[in-house]
Amino acid sequence: MPPFTRRQFAGQLVGAAVAGVSLPRFAAGKTASPRPLQFPDDFLWGCATSAYQIEGAVTADGRGQTIWDTFAHTAGKTYHGQTGDIADDSYHRFREDVGLLKQLGAKTYRFSMAWARIFPQGTGKPNDKGLAYYDRLVDELLKNDIAPYATLFHWDLPQALRDGWKSRDTAKAFGDYAGFMASRLSDRVRHFMTTNEIVCFTDLSYKIGQFAPGLKLGDAAVNQIRHHALLAHGLGVQAIRAGATAGTQVGFAENPKVYVPVIETAEHIEAAKRAFRQENAPFISTVLEGRYPSEYLAREGANAPKIEPGDMDIIGSPLDFVGLNVYQPEYARADGSKAGYAVERRPTSFPRMASPWLFVGPEAMYWAVRSVTELWNPKAIYITENGCSSEDYQDAAGRVKDTDRVMFLRNYLTQLQRAVSENYPVKGYFLWSLMDNFEWADGYGKRFGIYYVDFKTQKRTPKRSALWYREVIAHNAVG
Numbered sequence: 001m002p003p004f005t006r007r008q009f010a011g012q013l014v015g016a017a018v019a020g021v022s023l024p025r026f027a028a029g030k031t032a033s034p035r036p037l038q039f040p041d042d043f044l045w046g047c048a049t050s051a052y053q054i055e056g057a058v059t060a061d062g063r064g065q066t067i068w069d070t071f072a073h074t075a076g077k078t079y080h081g082q083t084g085d086i087a088d089d090s091y092h093r094f095r096e097d098v099g100l101l102k103q104l105g106a107k108t109y110r111f112s113m114a115w116a117r118i119f120p121q122g123t124g125k126p127n128d129k130g131l132a133y134y135d136r137l138v139d140e141l142l143k144n145d146i147a148p149y150a151t152l153f154h155w156d157l158p159q160a161l162r163d164g165w166k167s168r169d170t171a172k173a174f175g176d177y178a179g180f181m182a183s184r185l186s187d188r189v190r191h192f193m194t195t196n197e198i199v200c201f202t203d204l205s206y207k208i209g210q211f212a213p214g215l216k217l218g219d220a221a222v223n224q225i226r227h228h229a230l231l232a233h234g235l236g237v238q239a240i241r242a243g244a245t246a247g248t249q250v251g252f253a254e255n256p257k258v259y260v261p262v263i264e265t266a267e268h269i270e271a272a273k274r275a276f277r278q279e280n281a282p283f284i285s286t287v288l289e290g291r292y293p294s295e296y297l298a299r300e301g302a303n304a305p306k307i308e309p310g311d312m313d314i315i316g317s318p319l320d321f322v323g324l325n326v327y328q329p330e331y332a333r334a335d336g337s338k339a340g341y342a343v344e345r346r347p348t349s350f351p352r353m354a355s356p357w358l359f360v361g362p363e364a365m366y367w368a369v370r371s372v373t374e375l376w377n378p379k380a381i382y383i384t385e386n387g388c389s390s391e392d393y394q395d396a397a398g399r400v401k402d403t404d405r406v407m408f409l410r411n412y413l414t415q416l417q418r419a420v421s422e423n424y425p426v427k428g429y430f431l432w433s434l435m436d437n438f439e440w441a442d443g444y445g446k447r448f449g450i451y452y453v454d455f456k457t458q459k460r461t462p463k464r465s466a467l468w469y470r471e472v473i474a475h476n477a478v479g
């Protein structure tokens with residue numbers, strides 16, 4: 001057989017994989033060797049998704065309605081009125097999707113479970129058919145040597161829970177659901193996350209109105225909603241520990257604002273650390289300290305949350321790991337103020353990806369890890385999300401050459417490698433996202449996947465970034 005021509009080789013490089021066929025490899029020897037940017041041998045590489053964004057099948061097998069079903073079906077709330085009714089249809093195609101992970105060589109998968117599949121009314125009698133779906137998914141992952149990391153709540157609150165997060169009862173209901181899931185799955189799922197991004201399902205949902213249920217409430221109400229969310233997390237941690245097999249690891253996934261020191265001098269580094277704690281006060285700072293920072297309570301005054309005896313111990317329940325969703329940077333500098341820091345305004349020219357909020361700042365990755373470690377010294381950190389939207393397009397041959405996403409990921413991972421090389425306790429990285437999916441209020445208008453999804457046919461095609469990520473995983477190094 002004649003050797004490959006250059007053109008044939010190029011075709012191989014970017015060729016689309018079909019189900020059951022492994023991804024083409026970059027040619028050996030074409031990349032620099034030895035690679036300097038290595039990760040530890042036991043580093044876990046994976047991808048992340050969430051239930052409402054990928055599953056579809058919103059009425060299958062007794063699933064209850066969620067606030068996102070309601071919101072997406074309300075005129076004017078999402079891009080072109082799009083909904084998660086079908087999404088990636090992963091409820092039916094999960095075996096193919098586990099196959100995509102396998103093609104990448106992923107060692108782990110972070111997915112979320114839909115509360116309303118298990119308890120269609122939020123509380124009450126569990127729905128066996130809903131649970132059976134997650135049994136099937138977990139078994140398929142384990143069969144492929146992919147470790148499941150399960151998030152219990154990624155925003156799809158059962159609609160039947162009256163008043164949603166305005167009600168303290170919702171926190172209690174979440175604890176019951178979390179304990180139930182742990183008791184049924186912890187023989188196989190060894191890592192659970194309670195909540196995903198508390199600020200998104202509290203402030204963005206009840207204050208800004210951008211996400212379900214789309215309310216615009218005042219400060220006192222929002223502070224109480226935040227408190228209920230923190231309480232739900234804490235009750236979830238305790239219920240998982242009570243219901244799970246020994247050694248089950250519990251954490252949560254947060255997207256704190258990350259402060260990069262404007263210049264790496266001692267005074268600016270100290271300012272960035274202070275900013276991190278204060279600007280995330282009612283969220284990660286409170287959970288990891290087991291108390292609201294006093295400056296926050298003083299600032300909120302009469303609007304501060306009403307706290308019942310015992311709440312803060314529950315909220316501060318010790319965690320086995322902290323999950324960080326890292327997307328964009330903020331910048332802080334030292335100033336003479338009492339707070340000890342000032343936040344820098346970004347120039348309008350600051351680079352961003354396809355989502356207007358997604359500013360590009362790879363060093364946010366390093367400073368997220370370092371700030372959390374220096375402030376609270378958690379036992380372990382995972383990057384539970386990182387990735388970006390791109391204006392992906394398919395060329396005539398159906399290929400997606402998302403060089404901007406590769407640029408984004410390469411630079412953030414380089415900063416993560418800096419963190420691991422300085423011995424910060426980062427154990428793994430989950431790329432958001434495995435495949436294009438329902439991007440909340442942006443519908444299908446923003447693509448975060450490393451697999452391209454044609455939503456008409458549900459065909460999945462690896463983008464250039466998928467081929468690149470496969471190499472990262474194979475070499476355990478950024479290149």
Ligand code: PNW
Binds near residue numbers: 050357385432439
């Ligand atoms: C995260 N912002 O959400 C979520 O956990 C994912 O479900 C989501 O698809 C992903 O990031 C990409 O957006 C965010 O406006 C949503 O700053 C909005 C913001 C940040 C994170």
